[in-house]
Amino acid sequence: MRIDVLTLFPQVFESPLNCSILKRAREKSLVEIVLTDIRDFTTDNYRKVDDKPYGGGPGMVMMPGPVFDCFEYVRGLSTEEGRVILLTPQGQKFNQAKAVELSKENSLILIAGKYEGFDERIRSGLGAEQISIGDYILSGGELPVLVIIDAVVRLLDGALGDEDSAKDDSFSEGLLEYPQYTRPEIFRGMKVPDILLSGDHAKIAVWRRQQALERTKKWRPDLLKDEKNEN
Ligand SMILES: C[S@@+](CC[C@H](N)C(=O)[O-])C[C@H]1O[C@@H](n2cnc3c(N)ncnc32)[C@H](O)[C@@H]1O
Numbered sequence: 656m657r658i659d660v661l662t663l664f665p666q667v668f669e670s671p672l673n674c675s676i677l678k679r680a681r682e683k684s685l686v687e688i689v690l691t692d693i694r695d696f697t698t699d700n701y702r703k704v705d706d707k708p709y710g711g712g713p714g715m716v717m718m719p720g721p722v723f724d725c726f727e728y729v730r731g732l733s734t735e736e737g738r739v740i741l742l743t744p745q746g747q748k749f750n751q752a753k754a755v756e757l758s759k760e761n762s763l764i765l766i767a768g769k770y771e772g773f774d775e776r777i778r779s780g781l782g783a784e785q786i787s788i789g790d791y792i793l794s795g796g797e798l799p800v801l802v803i804i805d806a807v808v809r810l811l812d813g814a815l816g817d818e819d820s821a822k823d824d825s826f827s828e829g830l831l832e833y834p835q836y837t838r839p840e841i842f843r844g845m846k847v848p849d850i851l852l853s854g855d856h857a858k859i860a861v862w863r864r865q866q867a868l869e870r871t872k873k874w875r876p877d878l879l880k881d882e883k884n885e886n
Pocket residue numbers: 742743744745766767768769770771772773786787788789790791792793794795796797799
């Protein structure tokens with residue numbers, strides 16, 4: 656998979672892309688992540704990428720010129736068209752199903768906004784899909800881009816140490832994950848449930864399923880409703 660990121664702050668990505676699963680996935684060439692600085696596509700001495708909103712109001716808006724030029728340059732780097740995603744709080748809310756869907760693509764182009772957001776012609780003119788990572792406002796699209804990259808890359812074949820770990824994760828089957836324990840067997844008087852020490856894998860699977868259902872009912876009943884609505 657190739658992921659292109661268009662951003663005004665490529666330095667934000669340095670540490671997250673060079674740690675843990677993302678680092679390993681890049682080293683194993685499961686994914687190539689290419690950062691392109693939108694500011695490199697300005698044409699004036701001040702490298703200006705934003706301007707005041709027409710009609711007045713607070714803040715600055717991202718100008719269409721540098722974003723379009725940057726986008727056209729990035730498109731030209733690859734033979735794949737790439738699925739184009741604009742990060743915006745006004746987009747469709749990101750979830751695990753969307754992460755699975757995106758992990759099947761060969762190429763993604765993710766565009767991070769800043770300031771008061773994008774000039775509307777960027778949204779309409781690029782014909783991009785819009786994704787939000789939740790109903791709150793961040794100061795830029797870099798963290799949302801990283802959220803999407805992390806959620807997608809861990810689903811690529813070979814990215815995780817154990818291929819089954821993503822399968823049991825919360826949301827992948829529409830439920831929260833069952834409770835997990837590791838050593839020691841007793842910690843400050845709290846004991847690991849006997850069933851997990853029994854060695855009976857069939858019974859453990861049933862117990863885990865029950866636990867997953869119970870905690871989903873208790874903590875995230877909305878997930879069960881979503882499942883019913885989808886069926
Ligand atoms: C301060 S926000 C602009 C918000 C914009 N004025 C609005 O009300 O829709 C600046 C940039 O951060 C990113 N951003 C902020 N919150 C986000 C969210 N919840 N999901 C995705 N991107 C977000 C977007 O790229 C956005 O263009």
